[in-house]
């Protein structure tokens with residue numbers, strides 16, 4: 001089967017190894033039992049197969065036949081014990097792992113896969129969305145967010161802001177490096193998320209200086225200071241704008257619509273639903289002096305029996321007309337892809353992002369989150385580009401759960417010389433008698 005070599009599992013794993021090998025070992029010489037690479041790669045392997053017992057099984061294989069899949073598939077020379085791996089990962093600075101996300105994106109670009117994600121005017125749509133990946137009343141670390149309930153109960157939690165390149169017509173999402181939301185960012189939940197958002201914008205621009213970008217986000221972000229940050233970073237935007245957050249804007253818009261200004265587009269689909277688009281260019285974002293003008297659009301779906309089943313509104317820097325309004329709405333609505341196809345998958349479909357793999361005293365919780373996201377990213381790339389992976393995943397198994405069960409079982413007990421070797425085996429396993 002034809003494989004694009006630079007995007008095969010082995011090539012992606014090698015990119016990961018190269019990145020891990022570049023991280024300075026922060027440990028004192030006398031105390032080093034296992035190479036940093038091996039600890040990070042073992043953590044990645046656990047996430048890749050979504051198997052918390054992976055290290056123990058590979059150690060058993062190693063003891064029994066003097067080799068293991070961790071060596072042949074993941075290039076781990078020495079299998080660390082679970083607790084040792086956690087101790088080491090706890091000390092890894094998370095920023096050292098982040099460049100992996102751009103390494104993979106650059107590979108997709110070179111393989112001409114990224115171009116398929118161009119949305120409007122060869123620009124890429126990047127929704128950003130916040131999510132909580134850990135919560136506890138007991139376990140905590142110095143980077144935990146701390147909130148107190150009305151009854152005085154303390155809760156420790158971790159939140160990230162996750163950007164990803166998406167296309168409304170594509171199933172796979174391409175995550176960029178996330179940004180931690182920190183207590184130092186402000187006193188309110190909004191401050192915290194907006195400040196993390198500003199850092200995130202700077203980080204994306206630094207990692208991808210030439211990428212043409214449209215940022216989409218919820219109503220929290222359609223504020224002047226955030227739009228200033230986007231302009232500085234030369235990024236376009238499609239940001240949700242809700243009436244409760246934008247009273248002045250909606251006054252303007254509603255009055256202008258009543259005067260017959262702006263444009264509209266309506267059609268009825270084959271199911272009898274009415275799709276209504278309305279827009280107006282050049283309206284003030286809010287009532288303060290020197291505020292930017294923005295372009296406003298809204299969209300609603302009305303069912304056959306006249307019930308509004310969906311309604312939303314956005315502001316953008318694109319000049320809106322009847323030729324682009326449908327696409328702009330698709331862009332604004334693509335934010336759900338992060339919620340649905342990234343976070344939902346990570347939380348509920350086997351990745352157990354909220355599961356406590358170990359919290360650590362420093363960075364462990366976030367390092368595991370990053371390794372989990374990197375594993376998710378590799379699955380997304382293989383799903384997008386690798387014929388053998390697609391065949392095994394979709395022709396052989398109907399559910400993700402069944403597929404991962406099979407991967408885990410096979411990986412635990414049979415030695416392979418690489419991941420492709422393993423996929424070929426699963427595709428057509430030889431029948432054997434138990435010894």
Ligand SMILES: [Zn+2]
Pocket residue numbers: 139140141142143144145156157158359365
């Ligand atoms: Zn913590």
